[in-house]
Amino acid sequence: MVADHHRYGVKRLCTILGIARSSFYYWRRTAVAARQAADARLAARIRAVHREADGTSGSRP
Numbered sequence: 001m002v003a004d005h006h007r008y009g010v011k012r013l014c015t016i017l018g019i020a021r022s023s024f025y026y027w028r029r030t031a032v033a034a035r036q037a038a039d040a041r042l043a044a045r046i047r048a049v050h051r052e053a054d055g056t057s058g059s060r061p
Contacts, residue, residue: 014021050057 010021010024014024
């Protein structure tokens with residue numbers, strides 16, 4: 001993936017791969033937004049489960 005190769009610049013890697021830099025940056029921006037949305041949904045679910053367990057966590061003895 002382009003972002004994983006810090007030795008070379010984005011411009012050079014995109015040229016080698018034959019993709020536009022704008023496509024890479026669009027993908028990165030939307031991937032970050034999707035991850036943030038998924039994290040928010042997960043955090044909400046964790047809070048709900050924690051409330052349902054009366055604020056406790058872990059297994060019961």
